[in-house]
Structure formats: C-alpha cells, structure tokens
Amino acid sequence: MSVTRTFGEYGGRYVPETLIPALDELESAWASLRDDEAFLAELDELRRTYAGRPTPLTRAARFAPEQRVYLKREDLMHTGAHKLNNALGQVLIATRLGKRRIIAETGAGQHGVATATVCARFGLECVVYMGSEDIRRQAPNVERMRLLGAEVRPVEFGTRTLKEATSEAIRDWIANVETTHYVIGSCVGPAPYPELVRELQRVIGREARAQILEVEGRLPETVVACVGGGSNAIGMFYDFIEDADVRLLGVEAAGAASLGAGRGGVLHGARSSLLADADGQIEDAHSISAGLDYPGVGPEHAWLRDTGRAEYVACTDDEALAAFHRLCETEGIVPALESSHALARALDCGADLVLVCLSGRGDKDLAEVLRRER
Amino acid sequence: MSAKTLVVYLMAMPDTPDLAAAAVDAGADVIEVGFPFSDPLADGPLIRRAGERALAAGMRTARCLEVLAQIRARVSVPLVPMTYASIFDAYGWHELERDARAAGATSLIVPDLPVDVRPELRRVQLVAPTSTDERLRLAAAATDGWLYLVTVTGTTGARAELAPTLAPLAQRARAVTGLPLYAGFGIATGAHARAAAELVDGVVVGSRAVEAAESGPRALAALVGDLRGGLDTA
Numbered sequence: 001m002s003v004t005r006t007f008g009e010y011g012g013r014y015v016p017e018t019l020i021p022a023l024d025e026l027e028s029a030w031a032s033l034r035d036d037e038a039f040l041a042e043l044d045e046l047r048r049t050y051a052g053r054p055t056p057l058t059r060a061a062r063f064a065p066e067q068r069v070y071l072k073r074e075d076l077m078h079t080g081a082h083k084l085n086n087a088l089g090q091v092l093i094a095t096r097l098g099k100r101r102i103i104a105e106t107g108a109g110q111h112g113v114a115t116a117t118v119c120a121r122f123g124l125e126c127v128v129y130m131g132s133e134d135i136r137r138q139a140p141n142v143e144r145m146r147l148l149g150a151e152v153r154p155v156e157f158g159t160r161t162l163k164e165a166t167s168e169a170i171r172d173w174i175a176n177v178e179t180t181h182y183v184i185g186s187c188v189g190p191a192p193y194p195e196l197v198r199e200l201q202r203v204i205g206r207e208a209r210a211q212i213l214e215v216e217g218r219l220p221e222t223v224v225a226c227v228g229g230g231s232n233a234i235g236m237f238y239d240f241i242e243d244a245d246v247r248l249l250g251v252e253a254a255g256a257a258s259l260g261a262g263r264g265g266v267l268h269g270a271r272s273s274l275l276a277d278a279d280g281q282i283e284d285a286h287s288i289s290a291g292l293d294y295p296g297v298g299p300e301h302a303w304l305r306d307t308g309r310a311e312y313v314a315c316t317d318d319e320a321l322a323a324f325h326r327l328c329e330t331e332g333i334v335p336a337l338e339s340s341h342a343l344a345r346a347l348d349c350g351a352d353l354v355l356v357c358l359s360g361r362g363d364k365d366l367a368e369v370l371r372r373e374r
Numbered sequence: 375m376s377a378k379t380l381v382v383y384l385m386a387m388p389d390t391p392d393l394a395a396a397a398v399d400a401g402a403d404v405i406e407v408g409f410p411f412s413d414p415l416a417d418g419p420l421i422r423r424a425g426e427r428a429l430a431a432g433m434r435t436a437r438c439l440e441v442l443a444q445i446r447a448r449v450s451v452p453l454v455p456m457t458y459a460s461i462f463d464a465y466g467w468h469e470l471e472r473d474a475r476a477a478g479a480t481s482l483i484v485p486d487l488p489v490d491v492r493p494e495l496r497r498v499q500l501v502a503p504t505s506t507d508e509r510l511r512l513a514a515a516a517t518d519g520w521l522y523l524v525t526v527t528g529t530t531g532a533r534a535e536l537a538p539t540l541a542p543l544a545q546r547a548r549a550v551t552g553l554p555l556y557a558g559f560g561i562a563t564g565a566h567a568r569a570a571a572e573l574v575d576g577v578v579v580g581s582r583a584v585e586a587a588e589s590g591p592r593a594l595a596a597l598v599g600d601l602r603g604g605l606d607t608a
Contacts, residue, residue: 014459014486016415016524020509021509157422174528176527264463266460271463279434279465
C-alpha cells in the first residue's frame with residue numbers, strides 16, 4: 001500500500017523543490033520500514049526497555065465521581081509526554097537513512113526534549129529551534145535539552161512561538177537536507193509526515209483500546225484528546241475510527257482553534273484548516289499552553305472534522321487551569337496544561353465511560369501556572 | 375553571444391512603481407514582484423523583513439495587484455509576481471492567475487509549489503541542486519518561458535561567493551532543455567552576475583535588490599548598473 005499523501009482536500013506537499021528528493025527518500029524508506037520485521041522489533045524493544053511502554057490506564061474516580069473516566073498515562077512514559085513515541089521512530093528511521101544530524105522544532109519543549117533524548121541515546125547531533133517566548137515559558141525544558149547535549153536555537157522573530165520555530169527548522173532543513181533529518185513534532189508538514197507521525201503515535205490508541213476492553217469489557221462512549229498540531233489525538237483516535245459508536249472528541253485551546261475557527265490554507269508544507277485571514281496570511285494563536293499555541297493542525301484532523309467522524313470543541317485557558325488543579329488535588333497527578341484541556345471537556349462531554357489521553361505531565365508548566373495565579 | 379537577462383526582485387510596496395522604473399532604466403530586463411506572505415519558507419532574513427514591512431503597510435493581495443498594474447503602466451518589460459501557495463489558496467488559484475495577468479503579469483512564481491502540485495497553474499518552475507534529472511525534465515516540460523535555477527540548497531539571501539552547486543546544475547539542466555536558464559538565490563554583485571553568466575542565460579537578484587531599494591531608486595539603479603555591467607562583460 002502506498003503512503004497517504006492527501007486526506008480529502010488536505011495534506012499534500014507545498015514545499016520548495018529543494019526538499020522534494022528528501023521527502024521522496026523518507027517516503028520510500030517509510031514505505032518499506034513500516035512492514036519491516038527487524039525495524040518493528042527494534043522499535044518495540046526500545047518502547048518496552050527504554051521508553052516504558054505500555055503505559056498504564058488509570059481510573060480517575062475522585063476526579064470524575066459521576067462518570068467512569070480513564071486516563072491513558074502518556075505522562076508516565078520516559079521524558080514525560082507522548083512525544084517520545086514519534087521521536088524514537090523517526091530517529092530510528094534517520095539512522096537507517098544514514099543521517100547523522102537531527103533537527104526539530106519545539107513549542108512546549110516536550111518534543112525537543114524527546115528528540116534530544118533519543119539523539120543522546122543514538123549519539124547523533126541535535127539542533128532544536130524554539131521561539132524565544134516559549135523559551136521564557138518553558139525554561140526547565142530548555143535546560144533539559146542542553147543537559148542532553150542538544151543545541152537550542154532561539155527564534156527571535158514573528159510570534160516567537162511554535163509557528164516561527166517550525167519555519168526556521170524547515171529553512172535549516174532546506175539548507176542542510178543532504179546530511180540532516182527533520183524530526184517534525186506533530187502530524188503536520190508535507191507528506192509523508194502526517195501519516196508517519198500518526199503511525200508512530202498509534203501505539204497510544206492501540207494499547208488504550210485493549211486496556212479499556214480488558215477492564216470494562218466494552219469500548220468507551222467517548223475518547224477525548226487535546227489538539228494542537230494533533231499528534232496525541234490522531235494516535236489516540238486512529239484505532240477507534242472503525243468503531244462507529246465511539247465518539248471522538250478533540251479539544252483545542254480557545255485562542256488557537258484552527259479546526260473550530262479556521263479556514264482552508266497552506267502552512268508548513270501542507271494544506272489544512274488554519275487560523276488565517278481572508279488573504280491567506282497566517283494569524284497568531286493564543287494559549288496558556290505553549291504546546292497548543294499553533295495556528296495550524298494536522299491535515300487528517302481537518303478531514304476527520306469535515307467527514308464528521310471526529311468533533312472538535314474548544315477549552316479556555318481558565319477552564320484548562322481549573323482541570324489542572326482538580327487532577328492534582330483529586331488524583332495526585334500533575335497534568336500538562338495541554339492535556340488539561342482534554343480533562344476539562346471529559347468532565348462535561350455528557351458521556352459515562354470516557355477515555356482521555358493524558359498526553360504529558362505538568363512539571364514544565366509549574367512556573368507558568370504560578371506566574372499566572374500570583 | 376546574445377545578451378544575458380537580468381531579473382530584479384522587488385517587494386510590492388506603494389513606491390514599487392518608481393523603483394521598478396528606475397531598475398528598468400538602469401538595465402533590468404524582467405521585474406519580479408513579491409506579494410508578501412506571513413510565513414515565507416523559501417526566504418532568508420532580508421526578504422522576510424521586507425515582507426513583514428509590506429504586510430504592516432497593508433500590502434494584501436488586492437493592493438499588490440493594484441501596484442502590479444501601476445508598474446505595468448510605467449514599464450514595458452515582463453513582470454512576474456512571486457508569492458506563496460497560501461495566498462493563491464485564499465484568493466482562488468484560477469482567480470489570482472487571471473487577475474494577475476489582467477494587471478500585467480507575464481507569468482508567476484510560486485516557490486512552495488513543486489512542479490507536480492497544481493500543474494494547471496502556468497508558472498515559472500524552480501529546480502534546485504537536489505533535483506533529480508527526472509524532476510529537471512518534469513520542470514522543464516511544464517515551465518513558462520524559462521527555468522529558474524536555485525543555485526544553492528538554502529533560502530534566499532546574498533552569499534560571499536557564487537555557489538559551486540550552480541555549474542553542475544546548469545550542465546544537467548542544459549542536457550534536458552533548450553529553454554533559457556536563469557539562476558537565482560545568493561547572487562548579489564556584478565562579479566557574481568559575471569560568473570553566473572558563464573553558465574546560464576540570466577540571473578535573478580532578490581535580497582540585495584530589496585536591500586538597495588530601501589535606500590531609494592538611486593541606490594537601486596546603482597546596484598542594477600553594477601549587475602548589468604557584470605552580465606555584459608561576461
């Protein structure tokens with residue numbers, strides 16, 4: 001089967017010609033590796049012995065006493081977020097391609113930390129682009145990346161957040177494409193990235209589906225995940241898509257609702273639903289959560305929205321903060337602010353049996369939460 | 375040996391018609407007109423900053439088309455708008471092509487639109503040192519009038535030396551097409567232009583032209599004169 005390049009009218013490859021041969025090379029490597037037993041065995045071994053998979057499923061009975069809410073604990077994986085699923089797989093592919101230099105963009109810093117971690121594990125050079133506003137908001141993760149041997153390059157123009165960091169990473173890739181693999185952090189970007197990232201994140205939903213069937217004997221009524229670029233959500237949703245009775249609910253930050261309030265447009269190599277004005281100029285996103293502060297979203301989510309298979313709702317900064325505190329106080333779990341958006345909507349989605357992707361832990365957010373509430 | 379072609383890139387601004395007229399008087403053969411985009415992936419810092427200033431000055435698509443028509447009224451050389459896929463997607467792919475041509479455009483350049491995407495949009499195709507021979511053939515077959523050779527693996531912006539990657543790219547492109555080859559990205563001086571002219575039929579000067587244009591028509595004319603001199607002594 002060929003690699004998916006478009007999702008309805010979304011996706012594609014809107015990039016300078018310079019990158020096309022590298023995308024072709026990646027696509028063809030991925031097309032053979034995704035069915036390669038030795039590659040899959042190596043990835044599986046790393047997931048079990050290095051990353052800490054499978055991650056557990058936790059019932060949050062005090063958090064949601066009126067419902068049966070289960071948390072898929074991606075926060076318990078090594079580095080503290082689902083991002084490692086993608087970074088492990090992509091760096092493993094890069095080593096097969098003979099690329100010794102790895103670049104990445106990061107918003108909250110979780111993808112940068114995951115990529116720096118795997119590069120340390122494989123002895124590869126690692127450069128992470130990060131907006132200077134995010135460097136301020138996510139200082140602990142910047143120190144972690146440096147500790148792991150990565151170079152963090154501040155991006156000092158435009159919004160100084162994830163959007164500009166992504167543009168700079170792509171420009172670096174254009175200039176160094178022959179030696180460098182770009183580990184994009186979400187299910188965005190030109191083909192084959194949206195499919196590649198989805199397949200590497202599918203382990204979340206595959207495990208969670210089996211786990212909830214084992215403990216409850218039935219499928220959840222609703223599956224909830226936060227959506228910035230959308231990688232934890234697509235990974236969580238994908239194995240439930242054929243389960244027509246399972247409602248798939250993506251939760252965007254209210255100030256970064258590229259699906260809820262966006263329009264069709266082209267950003268970072270793909271056509272998707274974006275925050276853009278009528279002229280196609282990309283608008284700024286605004287969220288307390290650096291990981292959701294992005295005006296675009298993976299093209300497959302735009303397609304799932306249009307087909308009606310998944311629904312996308314918004315959550316304000318204050319609602320996310322309330323859910324953040326509630327989970328800390330009722331369950332002894334500090335969630336990432338990103339994941340807190342999903343937690344808020346899990347409580348009021350109207351379903352009894354709910355599965356939530358707890359995509360990451362919140363240690364990185366403590367300073368920002370304290371600053372806001374001081 | 376026939377004369378070499380000099381393409382000068384200017385960002386669309388209210389004063390661009392004056393600048394374009396000065397560039398043509400000084401020896402520019404083609405004017406490329408940038409329509410600014412918020413997230414220009416192929417552009418280095420100089421053109422990016424020019425784009426930010428243009429957006430801050432209200433240069434949205436409709437206003438850029440007005441400026442294009444004003445340039446058309448001032449000069450008779452070919453005019454080629456350059457902008458990104460997002461601008462076309464919002465305006466309508468066919469509609470923007472139609473309105474740009476009605477305003478005087480001779481062709482179009484879309485740097486984030488590889489040859490196999492939106493083939494129905496007639497435009498100047500770009501090829502890069504990383505392009506395979508097969509992709510060179512595809513681009514040459516589809517391009518509108520001339521082939522744009524990106525001299526470097528990188529974004530736009532002046533470099534100290536002409537990229538060594540241009541010569542092998544030009545040789546491979548010659549082998550697949552008889553169309554004119556114009557080289558751009560990194561060409562900033564008369565010396566660069568002269569060196570490039572040994573290999574190709576013309577050059578595109580962007581970042582350095584945008585920088586000179588900020589100082590006004592006289593500074594731009596001086597740069598264009600230097601580039602023209604470099605090409606004519608090749």
